[in-house]
Amino acid sequence: MKYWQKLVFVLLSLLASAVQAEHSLPMIEDKTTYQTQVIWSDVTIPWGMVQLANGQILATETFR
Numbered sequence: 001m002k003y004w005q006k007l008v009f010v011l012l013s014l015l016a017s018a019v020q021a022e023h024s025l026p027m028i029e030d031k032t033t034y035q036t037q038v039i040w041s042d043v044t045i046p047w048g049m050v051q052l053a054n055g056q057i058l059a060t061e062t063f064r
Contacts, residue, residue, distance in 0.1 A: 039057070039059070040059060043059070043061045044061060044063070045061055045062050045063065045064065046059065046060075046061055047060045047061050047062040048060045
């Protein structure tokens with residue numbers, strides 16, 4: 001693809017996403033109450049968290 005064809009493609013993609021954003025569904029207010037609990041207080045940079053099949057939670061952190 002030539003440079004100008006790539007540029008046109010990118011611009012059309014941006015235009016399409018802007019049009020889609022105008023017609024997105026309205027936000028529905030969630031009236032559910034949640035309870036929070038600290039499970040790992042000394043984490044510095046949380047990286048990922050997943051719930052395992054047995055209900056346990058596996059959490060990881062990263063270091064810089």
